[in-house]
Every structure is written in structure tokens, then in C-alpha cells.
Amino acid sequence: MVSLPPSVRIRGRFAPSPTGILHLGNLRTALASWLSVRARGGEWILRMEDVDTTRSRRELGEAQIRDLVALGMESDGPVLWQSERGDCYREALDSLDRKGLLYPCDCSRKDLALLAGAPHEGDGLRPYPGRCRAKAAREGRAMRFLLPPGRVLWQDLLLGSQSDEPEHLTGDPLLFRRDGCYAYHLAVVVDDGEQGVTEVVRGADLRAVTATQIRLQEALGLRRPDYAHLGLVTSSDGSRLGKRDGGLGLAALAERGISPGELLGWLGWSLGCLEAPEPCLATDLVHAFAWDRVPHGPIAIPSSWE
Ligand SMILES: [Zn+2]
Secondary structure (H helix, E strand, O other): OOOOOOOOOOEEEEOOOOOOOOOHHHHHHHHHHHHHHHOOOOEEEEEEOOOOOOOOOHHHHHHHHHHHHHOOOOOOOOOEEHHHOHHHHHHHHHHHHHOOOEEEEOOOHHHHHHHHOOOOOOOOOOOEOOOOOOOOOOOOOEEEEOOOOOOEEEEEOOOEEEEEOHHHHOEOOEEEOOOOOEOHHHHHHHHHHHOOOOEEEEEHHHHHHHHHHHHHHHHHOOOOOEEEEEOOEEOOOOOEOOHHHHOOOHHHHHHOOOOHHHHHHHHHHHOOOOOOOOOOOHHHHHHHOOHHHOOOOOEEOOHHHO
């Protein structure tokens, strides 16, 4: 285990999934995580969440790294690829198993849809109803974490005090999938712990899984990082970014004549670093970044970019 003395270093991370391009929401999260640690002299590391080998592609990850470098954000140290870390995740699973905190689950997607009334996995909205938790004869290849009951209190750098009951948000999370992939919650918690990450900046869509991940950290004896959940980037009319705008990244903006500097200016303005969106470098924004200046809600892209 690589673990750092708790109070010593500020270390942030950006951890995209290499399943597509980095869109505006991803780039805004990347910049906020980078600025937050740079403003305090900390380190920033990049991690590729390609643990889902069925959807991830190495070349997409390489392209994401190039986009970040083009915007002036470079990983301090080598980029970690989760697909290469199966042994670490196995070790963590074994340790949970020894503590009696794992159980097999043989629910199919169909079972879960019938039980929950809607797809539950991944969206954080429908908790796993615990169908296999209570079974006397437990079987199945997939493994779930036995979530301890009760409320989790945590601080969000942006949103302040938070209080959640993970059993009503995610329910017992899947840690190992029946297709043989380690699941997101396990990989993210193990990696943040082993990489000595002290702060996690990510989109508000992941706020609902934070309490679950904190429970998993506790079970694995890992340090709890600080969290910040940023408002999502929306279309200019405030609606959720659709397929069309979802493809809006560095390359699509370049086609519209938007330079990396203009994009950084808009992102910096959207994070409260600038009075107006004026072209700049990422380093120009560092001195002005502070969490209490970052707006809480969603942020709409300029209509001229659509
Ligand atoms: Zn089940």
C-alpha cells in the first residue's frame, strides 16, 4: 500500500473513463480539480477509470490525456490505468470477504428491474433492494458489499455539510460484476486510498454515491478524502446535455473556431475565477481560484457553441 502521512500533501486527481471524448462537463471538473490543488501548491494526478474493459478503449484515454495537456493540465507522475490493477482490487475484495462484508449476488438485470421498478445500477437513484443479502443459500459470481446501516455525515468543499443514508441511495453496492470486471465503487475507493488522494472533485451526478464510498473506505481502513461536487454543465437552455452537445469537447469547439484559450476563459469564468470569460491560460486562473467563489448550481454553455 502506498499511503502518505495524512496531513502532509494536498493531492487531487481527475479520473475520467476512457469511453468517449472529454466533454465540457469533464473539462470543467478537470480544471476545478487542477486549480484547487495548484492554488495550494499540491499535486494533481490523472487516473484512467478503464476498469470496465467492455466499454473502455486505450486510444480514447490517450486522446483524453492529449486534450488535458493541450489545456495546460499535466499529471504529476505516471497516469494510472485501472485495467492494470486487478491484483489490488482482488486484495481489497479478499480483505472485505475476511471481515464478512461481502456476499454473492445472482440477480439478473431483469430481476432487479422487477424489484426496483426501474434500472438501479449506476444511476444512484434506485437502491439495490437487498434481494440476495437475506438468502440462506448464497450463490452467484457477482459480489456486493454489506453496507453498514446508518447515516453518513461528510463535508463537501463546495456544498458544505452533507448527510446521507447510503442504504436508501445505492443500497449494497456491486464490487465485482458477473462478467468478471471489478466494479466502479471498489476501484475508485481503493485507488483514491492507495494514491494518497486528499481531495476528490467530480460532478454533482456522483454526489449520491459518496456516502456509499465513504462506508467502503471505512471498511477497508482507508483515509477519507475531501469531496467537492460541481454543478453540471447544461445546454444553453438549461436542459441536460444531449447526445449532440455531449460530443462537445476540444475538437468540436475547435471546429467552431473556439481556441483552447477561449475555452479556458469560459471555464475559469464558470468557476468564479474571472469577471468575464476572456481567453487565458490555465496557470492564469490559479491565483483567483477559491471554493467559496465557485457557483453551486448547473452552468449553461453559450448558445453560440451549440
Ligand atoms: Zn442479488
